[in-house]
Amino acid sequence: MKIVADQNIPALSDILSGAGTLSYFSERNPSQEMLADADALLVRSVTAVDKELLEQAPYLKFVASATIGTEHVNLPLLQERGIAFAHAPGANAQSVGEYVLCVVLDWLSNKSVYSVDEIDVAIVGAGHTGRAAGKRLQALGFNVHYYDPPLCKKGVKFVHDHWQRVLTADIISCHVPLTNDGDFPTRHLFESTALQSLHSEQLLVNASRGAVIDNKALLDRVVQGERPSIALDVWENEPDVLADLVPYIDIATPHIAGHSLEGKVGGAVMIANALLAHFEMPANKELADVLPKIDWPELDAAMLTSPESFNSWVKEHFNIHEDDKNFRLHGLTRDGFDSLRRNYRKESPRREFINQVVTCHNSEQYIQFLQLGFRARQIA
Known part of the structure; x- marks a missing residue:
């Protein structure tokens, strides 16, 4: 063969x-x-x-x-x-969930006053990656809800189809396939009218497909000022990126959320x-048969309880700003974009949080760190 x-x-x-x-x-x-x-x-x-x-x-x-x-x-x-x-549906869902978590933690670190349980998160698309992102944010105390009209139409209970509820959320994270027709097409789901409704206290994340957000309409919106914070891992017409848009994006990466x-x-x-x-x-x-082993020192849950300490650990293991920097330096051409994806962290591959053992002292900690994607271990 x-x-x-x-x-x-x-x-x-x-x-x-x-x-x-x-x-x-x-x-x-x-x-x-x-x-x-x-x-x-x-x-x-x-x-x-x-x-x-x-x-x-x-x-x-x-x-x-x-x-x-x-x-x-x-x-x-x-x-x-x-x-x-x-x-391979679901293969990179945990990776994308961790990318979104990193973006949100970075966004939070720039806010002086916040209460996590008052922050409303709209996950657009309740498939593998959407749920992976949602459960991590929910574990930190965010108020997470899922917008998924196709699943809602099928009678799935944990989703909704209220578009205005999405547009008024504090954080909007996109996790849908790119579809052009049918009852619920996703191409340019975020078009000019939707983008105009967003404001400076919101965060918009796209780690699904670039054309879910109309990039030209987004550029028209951000040049007006008072724009939302934006993180884009995917770009319309990639690898041909709309270069004029990039300076307005807070975190810009070359389609590596699942990498x-x-x-x-x-x-x-x-x-x-x-x-x-x-x-x-x-x-x-199986996956364990072919993955290289990694030995991270075991941590006590108490070391990761504050947002600051947790964010510090995350940056040490997945500093998203390194990817942002490389994208801005090398990813704005067709060849550069492809090269960044092709050679992504070849010397030191990005590893998922499941490799980190966290010692937990009660069931609440244990459940939380499991939801965050860690290898939680409860002791008496």
Whole structure:
């Protein structure tokens, strides 16, 4: 079997050892020569699996994307051609949740007076990443609610469909797929009218898809002044970023919210196992089998009880301002943006909070640190 894969999907050589010949491509798309005899194709969101690509791959039987989103893949065309498909929903959800938590903690650190339980958080989209972000903020005491009209229409109880409640929230965090049609399209969900309604005491975060926020309308809004605080990890038309918008963004990063090592390897494990299962081969690798071990010193919960101490620990393990700085220096060109994503923290990969053991002295602490994503351990 001939497998063609994006070289930025980690651990494939280990997981797929013995499954066939594995060839890697380094650009956005594999070459025509690689596709000509490929049986399986493993991609990330930067590769468009469309009619043009598929016409170059006459023997293709399986496609997988190591991402939660699928808008870069022509799913009806795959089905029409009898090509199986798999992706990795939830693989990087914890990573995105931690990114949002870091953004919110940074925003809070610039406020002199606040009461967390009075801060209203609207999570837009109650899927894997939305819930991962929401439960972390809820663990810190924020008042979190979920806006998700499709789930609301299905009768799911913990979500709502009140758009005005979103626009008046203190913190708005976007976690939706990019859809162009249907009852609830998300492209330009935040258009000019919605953006004009936001004010300087709010925080707007987008770690979903760039075009969920109309970037040109956002630029028109922020140049007016009295703008909300804004954190963007995704950009409309990326890797072609609207450079004039960047100076107005408080935290700007190159689509790396889900790029923890756990998130990337987790996606690789999911799609590799799906490939093996499709071709009826043993699929027995788990995330722990391929992740490098890490040894962080155990902490007592008392050391992380204040917002200041917790924020200090977070900055030590995931300083989001390093990514912001690199983006502003190198990410405003097409090649620069792609390079930052491709080479993200290669020398010192970002690791998730689950690697930190926290000793808890009561059930309240234990539950809180579990929700925050740590490896909580309760003692008598």
